[in-house]
């Protein structure tokens with residue numbers, strides 16, 4: 545098939561994606577198509593990316609210290625590994641009271657670099673069916689066998705382990721904690737019990753939970769008190785941390801092995817020192833953003849009640865999908881909302897399963913409840 549034919553096929557299925565130029569981001573709002581819109585697509589859950597006071601304090605510190613370095617010059621394995629990396633990894637290691645932390649350039653790098661490095665042919669990966677594309681790509685790059693269990697179905701997971709555990713050297717259980725497109729959450733306590741029963745390695749991607757959940761913002765693992773019983777916790781910095789990069793909380797053996805084998809760590813230029821300095825600055829304060837977490841929780845509760853009463857099967861989470869089913873219905877509602885002043889994009893296959901097109905609404909702590917209330921009047925009732 546020619547490229548034009550492929551594009552025509554994508555377009556006729558209502559799945560054509562386009563890059564949109566956002567003119568500016570400011571607080572809970574953004575400027576798009578010459579219009580100010582409430583940004584309901586952002587993962588800046590704590591509103592830190594637009595926190596002027598934080599930003600100014602950081603800029604001032606950097607200028608005064610003369611550490612305004614914009615390029616890392618090479619990979620972490622060469623001279624890109626500035627002491628800022630050590631500082632950040634040390635902070636994270638202490639926050640999680642873990643043996644080690646390892647920093648990657650992004651969540652995509654972490655998820656595509658860890659599993660291929662830690663698995664061999666005699667291994668098996670069991671992953672939740674709704675795991676993020678970056679996890680799926682990591683699994684595809686690994687030599688291990690792969691089986692998906694139904695979303696959050698731990699009975700099925702146990703039954704697969706019952707039948708197959710003894711055939712494999714190592715078995716990995718891989719899940720997200722808060723799922724990126726559905727907002728529902730894994731039961732980490734149950735997964736820890738299963739992994740301990742069957743002697744597995746548990747890998748949890750906390751991309752959408754770090755910063756947001758837990759008194760210290762460590763994620764769902766903090767809420768469910770299982771931090772030290774999970775083998776690999778991945779957190780990303782591009783969302784609530786308002787920065788860039790990702791970390792893996794692991795033991796020292798795994799860290800040493802990843803430094804030697806993880807291709808997405810080795811074969812890429814390190815992040816600019818200025819970004820690592822900002823990451824350090826935010827990480828040092830992450831436990832102190834309790835007020836932001838509380839505000840987000842209150843907005844979440846408000847939105848959850850409103851969508852639930854309109855008949856949507858939502859979970860109490862800062863990510864709430866408005867399920868619409870057909871792609872064109874999701875596109876039309878998104879366009880209508882935009883006309884009314886709200887930016888929320890349709891999420892369609894292959895990002896989500898066929899016939900589950902939706903608007904993915906995400907909340908940030910710097911929104912006003914009144915704005916959300918006004919937006920909700922444009923969401924159709926789903927009760928009938």
Ligand code: PMP
Nearest residue numbers: 650651652676678724751780782
């Ligand atoms: N994991 C999950 C669950 C995600 O939703 C995302 C990004 N949306 C990533 C990993 C990738 O993180 P990053 O944006 O840092 O590459």
